[in-house]
Amino acid sequence: MKTKMVRESVMQTIRSSSIRGLSPKGSKWFIFIVVLLGIIAATAYITSNYKTEYRVLLRNNQELGIVSSPQTIQAWMQQKILAYKSKHPGVNFETNEEEMSIVPIKTWFGKAEDEKTILELEQFFTIQSKGVLVEIDNKPIGVVRSKQEANLILTQYKNRYLPVKNNSRVTALSYSASPVNAASVKTTEFVESITMEEIVIDSQYFLTTKAMMKKLEESEEKKVTYTVRSGDCVSCIAQKFNVPLKVIYDNNPWIQDDLITIGDVLNLSVQQPILSVKTEEEVSETLEIPQGTEVNYDESLRSEVTKVLSNGSPGTKKVTYLVTRINGEIVEEKAIKATILKKAVPKRIVQGTKVVKGIGTGSFAWPITSPEITSHFGKRWGRLHAGTDTVSQDRSIYASDHGKVEYAGYDSGYGNHIIINHGNGYRTLYAHLSKISVKEAQVVEKGEEIGVMGTTGRSTGVHLHFEVRKNGQQLNPLKFLE
Ligand SMILES: [Zn+2]
Numbered sequence: 019m020k021t022k023m024v025r026e027s028v029m030q031t032i033r034s035s036s037i038r039g040l041s042p043k044g045s046k047w048f049i050f051i052v053v054l055l056g057i058i059a060a061t062a063y064i065t066s067n068y069k070t071e072y073r074v075l076l077r078n079n080q081e082l083g084i085v086s087s088p089q090t091i092q093a094w095m096q097q098k099i100l101a102y103k104s105k106h107p108g109v110n111f112e113t114n115e116e117e118m119s120i121v122p123i124k125t126w127f128g129k130a131e132d133e134k135t136i137l138e139l140e141q142f143f144t145i146q147s148k149g150v151l152v153e154i155d156n157k158p159i160g161v162v163r164s165k166q167e168a169n170l171i172l173t174q175y176k177n178r179y180l181p182v183k184n185n186s187r188v189t190a191l192s193y194s195a196s197p198v199n200a201a202s203v204k205t206t207e208f209v210e211s212i213t214m215e216e217i218v219i220d221s222q223y224f225l226t227t228k229a230m231m232k233k234l235e236e237s238e239e240k241k242v243t244y245t246v247r248s249g250d251c252v253s254c255i256a257q258k259f260n261v262p263l264k265v266i267y268d269n270n271p272w273i274q275d276d277l278i279t280i281g282d283v284l285n286l287s288v289q290q291p292i293l294s295v296k297t298e299e300e301v302s303e304t305l306e307i308p309q310g311t312e313v314n315y316d317e318s319l320r321s322e323v324t325k326v327l328s329n330g331s332p333g334t335k336k337v338t339y340l341v342t343r344i345n346g347e348i349v350e351e352k353a354i355k356a357t358i359l360k361k362a363v364p365k366r367i368v369q370g371t372k373v374v375k376g377i378g379t380g381s382f383a384w385p386i387t388s389p390e391i392t393s394h395f396g397k398r399w400g401r402l403h404a405g406t407d408t409v410s411q412d413r414s415i416y417a418s419d420h421g422k423v424e425y426a427g428y429d430s431g432y433g434n435h436i437i438i439n440h441g442n443g444y445r446t447l448y449a450h451l452s453k454i455s456v457k458e459a460q461v462v463e464k465g466e467e468i469g470v471m472g473t474t475g476r477s478t479g480v481h482l483h484f485e486v487r488k489n490g491q492q493l494n495p496l497k498f499l500e
Pocket of ligand 1: 393
């Protein structure tokens with residue numbers, strides 16, 4: 019509009035000047051005005067067609083096109099991103115937007131070709147999904163949407179190996195009937211190293227939580243070989259490497275009758291999950307402390323004599339173990355703490371140590387206490403009374419000297435009677451007993467009770483008939499008694 023007006027005014031000026039027929043001076047002036055007006059008009063014309071537009075450039079300064087406004091590009095990209103998001107919910111992605119720059123330029127008469135530029139852009143612009151690659155011991159396992167998702171899966175995997183309270187019996191000590199206290203888990207960790215790396219990957223390769231979990235559970239053969247050393251045995255090796263015996267036999271069919279020799283190479287490879295969980299838990303158990311026996315020796319008592327002074331009682335202690343498990347299997351168990359709850363009180367006994375050899379001292383003691391002689395050694399009614407008859411309030415009969423019981427039994431004359439051989443040529447005889455308390459071959463001590471006074475055999479009342487014999491000859495006991 020403005021341009022048109024200027025143009026018209028210039029034309030008018032030219033027309034009017036030609037009509038009037040200007041002087042040379044006047045014509046110079048006229049030209050000047052025409053030129054001036056021309057310049058003004060041209061400037062106005064140019065200015066009016068001069069615009070700010072936008073070049074879309076790639077990194078190498080290659081031009082994708084020119085657009086009328088940056089919003090054109092941004093709105094288009096925004097729409098692409100929204101479409102991607104609705105198609106791939108929750109998936110991380112990246113675009114190559116960074117590789118593009120939008121630079122304002124001045125153009126004349128407008129060079130913007132929005133539609134064409136967007137067609138070019140369509141060829142160039144990319145949206146790529148990003149996933150997290152999980153690697154175990156540097157071996158790629160699978161891709162999930164995010165680190166957060168990967169961590170959730172790993173936590174879930176780990177949790178299934180946490181010991182269950184009721185399940186955590188200490189196997190090595192299972193002979194004990196005492197209850198095992200609840201375990202407290204100290205550490206839980208993966209045996210293998212886990213790395214996560216964000217990578218650009220088509221979302222079709224993403225694993226679901228379930229599929230990823232399955233991958234982790236997959237087992238693989240862990241190659242282990244072992245060279246037999248001195249002192250090894252098949253079951254020792256099985257225990258040391260926590261490998262079932264069956265696996266050793268299956269892997270090494272050459273083993274016959276458990277024979278292995280130093281230098282043999284055993285294949286101990288086993289199937290193990292790709293990912294193993296190691297837990298350490300503290301388990302405590304109450305155990306009995308055996309009471310034991312405290313022995314005091316007494317040389318005044320014979321070696322076969324034992325006297326119980328007190329019975330004592332067992333104690334209790336609480337033992338805490340650190341139990342290490344891999345995938346729930348116990349691989350190590352060590353006691354780390356023991357607390358005595360109740361001290362054990364030992365049984366106390368007195369043990370005699372005196373050994374009696376059954377050899378007489380040569381001097382004889384009275385075989386009864388407070389003896390009263392009723393009949394002496396000597397001839398009576400034409401017959402020899404070969405012993406001494408005695409009675410006593412206390413009817414216990416004691417060995418007159420150390421010796422060995424040579425006879426303990428009955429006959430019609432002596433009734434129940436005992437003969438002790440004193441090992442020194444002497445024998446003593448105790449007759450008419452109501453009870454015999456020793457056995458033949460028994461070693462007796464001087465003063466030891468051997469029986470009870472009675473009236474068995476040819477006897478006319480309760481008394482002891484006592485004889486002393488030397489080399490088979492009956493002698494007068496009174497000559498020997500102390
Ligand atoms: Zn007699």
